[in-house]
Amino acid sequence: MTPASLPTPESSGTSTPTSTTAASSLTAAGIKHQQPATNGHGDSSLSPLDASRMTFTQCTTPREVPEPNSPEVMAQKTCTDHMVTARWTSTSGWEAPELKPYGPFSIMPTASVLHYATECFEGLKLYRGHDGKLRLFRPSRNCERMRRSCARIALPDFDAKELEKMIIALCARDGAKWLPASSAEGSFLYIRPTMISTDPALGVQRPKEALLYVILACFPDMSRSLATPAPPALAGAANGNGHSETKKEIQGLKLLASNEDSIRAWPGGFGYAKLGANYGPSLVAQGEARARGFDQVLWLFGEDCNVTEAGASNFFVVWRNKSTSKLELVTAPLTERIILEGVTRASILDLARERLTKAQGSLESVEVVERKFTMHDLLEAADEGRLVEAFAAGTAFFVAPVELIHFRGREVEVPVQGETGDYAKMLKSWLSNIMYGKEAHEWGVEVEEVEA
Structure with missing residues (x-):
């Protein structure tokens, strides 16, 4: 089956846009560009990715499943007994996928991924x-998004349905042991599909070899554990008069707005794709935020301080429109392609509408709005009492309330009713009911378990 054509942006050159107008123009030009149906590797004689050809090798040294919230789980290093791999070459196409014991694989020191960040993941x-029952939540959207990421980083294309079948096969094999029916309410395993270029040629060029693999990992519930220490100003630090001032305990996320010299993504770049190159460079800013007692960075863009994402999550606000006084659920748009098209984001917007x-x-009731908004808009809404709540949404944090934003010397306290805002709580409940089977919905994809 030939995958459908994907839109991908052209190279933006070496300069970073400094104005929103220039950035928008650049993005519009990039979106017009269309790559061939198989990311430039198209050849009908090459083998497509085909999950029906998958081979299976049983793990003979199974490991123990760690206890929930144990140090092993919190370390995020423990994976299940098996993984799925599939190799690709520009001369033969996709080899038969392998469901086999989890473990290391070898690549050459000159492999493209080690030098040029030719990789993406989900x-x-x-x-x-x-x-x-075991369930996945809208896995087709993750698989299609991975195709778009592969297109942006010049990795080979594939049929998204075949990747979904590979994911389901791994979940069916390891789900019964690693996520047993006796698991506590709200239990899950994290799924990480990844593609890397294993091409051993050191030159800067389109990869001729690649490896697609899928692993299952034990992962803590980060939506329930906001354990970062409070910033000094919130923990009773001395004020300007030398007196100690105790403030309320923070329940939600604490965000540190990014500085002018720190940009996560820009139009014409690759902020919309799930590439490692989007995450590694952000770790310095994240580390600085954590050192100052904040959970994540609230990423701003441009001279106007447009609000984009919170850490690696999409960001939402609920406020009352200044002109109409009507409530709005607002999040940044996808038009400039600097925002990751999160599956949780899309689902929140769909359910809200x-x-x-x-x-x-x-x-x-609220009006659902995807539009640009600035940090100054958010400050004004807070000052005028129009800010109702804010939250971050993504796979890791799920739907997490935001209770404080620090922006260039000022702290904005976001209203929170109890542990979370009312709208975030309702949206989270609706999503959770679908994910865990309380509500029958087409987004919940059941996985039939395989007995070990």
Whole structure:
């Protein structure tokens, strides 16, 4: 099956856009560009990715499953007994996928991925439902997004449905042991599909060899553990008069707005793709934020301080429109391609448009808006009492309330009712019900387990 054509941006050169107008123009030009149906590697004689050819080798040295919230789980290094791999070459196409024991694989020191960051990945979860069944949540969206990421980094294309079958096969094989029916409510495993270029040629060129693999990892529930120490100003640090001032304990995420000299993504770049190159350079800023007692960086862009993402998550605010006084659920748009098109983000927007455009019990209806907004807009809404709540959304943190934003010497306290805002709580509940099988929905994909 030939995958559909994907839109990908042209190279943006070496300069970073400094104005929103120039950036928008650059992005518009990039979106017009269309790559061939198979990322420039197209040849009908090459073998496509085909999950039906998958071979299986049983793990003979199975490991013990760690206890929930144990040091092993918190370390995020423990994977299940098996993994799936598939190799690709420009001369033969895709080899038969292998479901085999989890373990290391070797690549040459000159491999392209080690020098030029030719890799991309995905992140999704396998859930143990309230009804005892295993489920995935909208896995097709992750697989399609991975195709777009591969296109941006010149890695080979594939049929997204075949990758989804590979993911399901691994989950079916290891799910029963590593996510047993006796698991506590809300249990899950983290799924990490990854593609790297293993091409041993040292020159800067389009990869001629690649490895696609899928692993399952034990992962802590980060939506329930916001354990970062409070910033000094919130923990009772001395004020300007030398007196100690104790403030309330923070329940939600604490965000540090990025400085002018720190940019996560820019139009014409690759912020929309899930590449390692989007994450590694952000670790310095993240480390600085953690050292100052914050959970994540709130990434701003441009002279106007446009709000983009919170760490590696999408960012939402609920506020009352200054002109109409109507409530709005607002998040940054995808038009400039600096925002990752998160699956959780898309699902929140879909559910909000379906269910929150009319009142829900005591909750007022909201208008769902995807548009640019600045840190100054957020400050103004807070000052005028129009800011209702804010939250981050993504695979890791799921839906996590934001309670404080530090922006260039000023701290903005975001209203939170109890542990989370009312709208975030309702959206999180709707999503969780689908993920764990309390609500029958087409987004929940059941996985039939294989007995070991």
